[in-house]
Amino acid sequence: MSGFSPDWLRLRAPLDAAARSKPLLQRFARSLPRPARLIDLGAGTGATLRAVAPAIGGEQTWTLIDNDPALLGAVEREMSSCGWGALRTSDGMEFSSTQCHVQAKLYEANLARSIEDLTLTQADAIVASALLDLVSEAWSWRLAQHCAAFRRPLYLALSFDGRLSWTPDDPRDDLVRCALLEHQRRDKGFGSALGPDAARVMGEHLDRLGFDVAGAESDWHIRPQDGEMQHAFLAGIHAAACEQAPQFVDDIEAWAALRRRQIEKGVLNVTVGHQDLLAYPPPFSRA
Template structure:
């Protein structure tokens, strides 16, 4: 489970443009006046880039990833504000959440199984902001008769085991809403689709290549020819890839009253 630094750099402009600004601001407010942000699956620091300008200058960051090479890049980007920890993201007990006023993640929920997300919802006492989870929708400006079948095959692959059990894939945010609401959290959701035009042809190339590989692994015979045609048309086509952002805010606990 994980992404290469090259892929993260390529998708970064699409991610930045896609994040819902209002929900991002709400997450920053939920972090409180003296934030300690724990970023799960931090990669090269995308969440920091998006959220840090909205937080106080003295905000502390605890960056967590299972890839030391990505953590090194994130450390160089964030600087002295960052505490960097290598951890198994799938092991809830290993996640360093102590003292956090906001827990964040980007492009992570759709890779995780429901048992992990359910356990996280039961454990957390701080707000949780998870952005850019794939929601199963893809639309192309130059429709191809194979599009729907490829998308269905890709979505099937997204629900396969990524090393921790069957992943939530396109169901991630729906399940997050239900699981956190069941724990008493107030939940908020916003759409954050990628909008890739001809100016992002290189990203379209890598995206369709990855989609085709995944679809082939489910047994779809036409996926490779679909990818070749999409590759050739990338400099004159556009696509929308559905994502969603999610925020869960815990209930306010009444303070205990001291009695003499």
């Protein structure tokens, strides 16, 4: 159990899809050989496959890796409920849409331990969404080195970058944001997490290893009509801020109560900064 519920991943998926940098995704999709073979790290319930495979198109093979069996167990259901054909085969799953046909294998593994075990000779690229901010600086360096050793590109989307703004604003927003950023740096299973520094640090690692690195903002815009998402997002931030800064719990409680009223009135907008990264080792050129 990872702490990421299928319900939360389902709520965030449309925001992620809207936020993902389209130019970066298209460039990544165009550069892959056909049929493309991808490894998705921290795949959850398969949201990255659903967002990326149609842009690639045609026949593909995906390896979905996660340490949470409940999330991997929900992949088939999520694919079907998003309109994909889903079929169990003797050695995995097949997913089809009008744009693509995917053969997928699902693996339960703790990536914190086993990153060097990934057999990158059998993949054309590594992808991950909303994973990088959970990992440590040391682990991100190991991943970068492993991909450099096998000369494999990486497409790492939707890393939180620390920007968080609320409209209308409130004097306590910064207190809550600072508490959240500190909470983001707590150990999420990989050692002290990169949190808001994730994309910058990984970009620097890859740059140092000679990768051609491109980045783009992929911000969430949570609008008044996204009430369920606003409540879920607020609940997560509220809990993290109270845990991180108990000395300010009265301020945080008052702030959260105000934000809940604003959600109910349909007057709250929230922007959450994210970054996408696309990196090619030297022999690859960007399409």
